[in-house]
Amino acid sequence: MVETLSSLAVGFSVALSPTILFYAFAGCVVGTLVGVLPGVGPLAGISLLLPATFGLDATRAIVMLAGIYYGAMYGGSTTSILMRIPGEAASVMTCIDGYAMARKGRAGAALAIAAVGSYVAGTLSVVALMFLAPPLAEFALRFGPPEYFALLLLGLLVLAYMSAGSMLKALAMAALGLLLGMIGIDQMTGYFRFAYGMVELGDGIGIVPVAVGLFGLAEILATAGRPIPPEIIKPRLRELLPSRREWRESAWPIGRGTVLGFLIGIIPGSAHIISSFVSYAIERRLSARPAEFGHGAVAGVAGPESANNSATSGAFVPMLALGVPSGPIPAVMLAAMMVHGVSPGPLLIKNQPELFWGFIASMYVGNVVLLILNLPLVGLFVNLLRVPYPVLYPSILTFCILGVYAVNGSVVDVWIMLAMGALGYVLRKLDFETAPIVLGVILAPMIEMALRQSLAMSDGRYSIFLARPISATLLTVGLVLVLLSLKPLITKSLDWRARLAIAEKREELP
Numbered sequence: 001m002v003e004t005l006s007s008l009a010v011g012f013s014v015a016l017s018p019t020i021l022f023y024a025f026a027g028c029v030v031g032t033l034v035g036v037l038p039g040v041g042p043l044a045g046i047s048l049l050l051p052a053t054f055g056l057d058a059t060r061a062i063v064m065l066a067g068i069y070y071g072a073m074y075g076g077s078t079t080s081i082l083m084r085i086p087g088e089a090a091s092v093m094t095c096i097d098g099y100a101m102a103r104k105g106r107a108g109a110a111l112a113i114a115a116v117g118s119y120v121a122g123t124l125s126v127v128a129l130m131f132l133a134p135p136l137a138e139f140a141l142r143f144g145p146p147e148y149f150a151l152l153l154l155g156l157l158v159l160a161y162m163s164a165g166s167m168l169k170a171l172a173m174a175a176l177g178l179l180l181g182m183i184g185i186d187q188m189t190g191y192f193r194f195a196y197g198m199v200e201l202g203d204g205i206g207i208v209p210v211a212v213g214l215f216g217l218a219e220i221l222a223t224a225g226r227p228i229p230p231e232i233i234k235p236r237l238r239e240l241l242p243s244r245r246e247w248r249e250s251a252w253p254i255g256r257g258t259v260l261g262f263l264i265g266i267i268p269g270s271a272h273i274i275s276s277f278v279s280y281a282i283e284r285r286l287s288a289r290p291a292e293f294g295h296g297a298v299a300g301v302a303g304p305e306s307a308n309n310s311a312t313s314g315a316f317v318p319m320l321a322l323g324v325p326s327g328p329i330p331a332v333m334l335a336a337m338m339v340h341g342v343s344p345g346p347l348l349i350k351n352q353p354e355l356f357w358g359f360i361a362s363m364y365v366g367n368v369v370l371l372i373l374n375l376p377l378v379g380l381f382v383n384l385l386r387v388p389y390p391v392l393y394p395s396i397l398t399f400c401i402l403g404v405y406a407v408n409g410s411v412v413d414v415w416i417m418l419a420m421g422a423l424g425y426v427l428r429k430l431d432f433e434t435a436p437i438v439l440g441v442i443l444a445p446m447i448e449m450a451l452r453q454s455l456a457m458s459d460g461r462y463s464i465f466l467a468r469p470i471s472a473t474l475l476t477v478g479l480v481l482v483l484l485s486l487k488p489l490i491t492k493s494l495d496w497r498a499r500l501a502i503a504e505k506r507e508e509l510p
Helices: 002-015 018-036 042-053 058-083 089-103 107-140 145-161 167-181 207-224 244-266 271-286 299-322 328-339 353-386 389-408 411-429 435-457 469-508
Strands: none
Touching (some): 002 018, 002 107, 018 042, 018 058, 058 299, 089 207, 145 271, 207 435, 271 435, 389 411
16 A cells, blocks of 8 residues: 555656656647547547657657547537536437437536546546456456356346336347348358448447437427427526535436446456446436436436446446456557557566656546636636527538548448437427447347357357356346246236126126
8 A cells, every 4th residue: 555655646746747747748638529520430530649759758659648548538518518418428328318418408517527526537447447457357257258258248238127117129220220230241241241242341330320310410300390489498597506405316327337337448458438327327227217318317417427437437447457358449548659659568667667657647637637627617608598590500410411421431320310319309399219239239239259269269169158156046046037027017917807807797797
């Protein structure tokens, strides 16, 4: 403990030097801007800006790229809350209640809670990263393809079980997402499937056009279809800060989101995305007023925002402790470290303590910078809601098209976004949730790869999922959730039979 704190003090001496502080600030600013732009998420931002760090030493480069990473994780919440357009996939769940709060004139409160939740989650998860990295990383290494498949399947079942409506409807939407996610080149055989000759679909349907279409474009279509357009919101100064009740209602979701996000972040995959979906589902299930979710529940903003920022630190655990990336973004970060002559792994702390502890300390500093940077901007961002809808919505549509096109430079992505917008509009009219579709598209390649690798390991025997303790436990939990969801149906069926029996007895009486 004492040794860790003394090492952290050395890290702060590095992180608080003017040069490192400047690069941490620059990374946070760029990351926030990257997160705000629809389509340009943290992965694209880090990949595009990696060459700009080649002239820097290792510490400055890693600190700047980390700033871009968690800056982008926060920035995505801004457009999600104000316009119902997810800046990146992890902000999908924030769209639902964040935008509903904005429509009620509580956009400032939603932005402030997102900023504070991100700061608290980011800071506490860095503390956990500092103390728990080695043992948690060793546990994450126990996850092979069978465990990974069981975990992802459980994630889908948890989301469906905790959805507000029918579990069957939620699973149907998740299945649609899984089908869409299978489009493109088969990862194991290289076979080109379900693409109908369109070369642009070789990499599959992108998450960004699907998310922007289902949420942003569908919202524009739904609003444009109203006979009377909604009133322009003119927020007052006193409405920019959360009320005592909103702070109180967001405290526990922030705490739960922090723990959940960190633990999920360690496990390989798109952790920051999955953690925000699971956090939202848990908060809705635990809420005393679940009917508020989807209509401006504070917990629906605080939980997912805290979870996706906490997962950012969790993803660094296996990368720093073992040199094993837990997803595409940590993989790019790992490549950046290697480019600068740094070898992540167990010997990193011993061989380059100043770099390791300077990086840890810079994450504390970065979270403070993000809080200072974003809280004063809440009033500026909220003023976007004063723009008249005939001007705002065409601007948003243009913004969406440019953002989606910029990711791959593909017109096909724009057409996918438009198709998803039309689909999202129809599904909203039919009272279907669209969030499970996005999760299905995200998880489909990972679930398929894990399933096929597991079957390859066992010569095609499905018993491998039950023979391994972790996967068997996860599948058992999933089965319990399915049975719990069937309980109301069974109860209704028994009630109906009892009523039928009573009615028959009454008919038999003289």
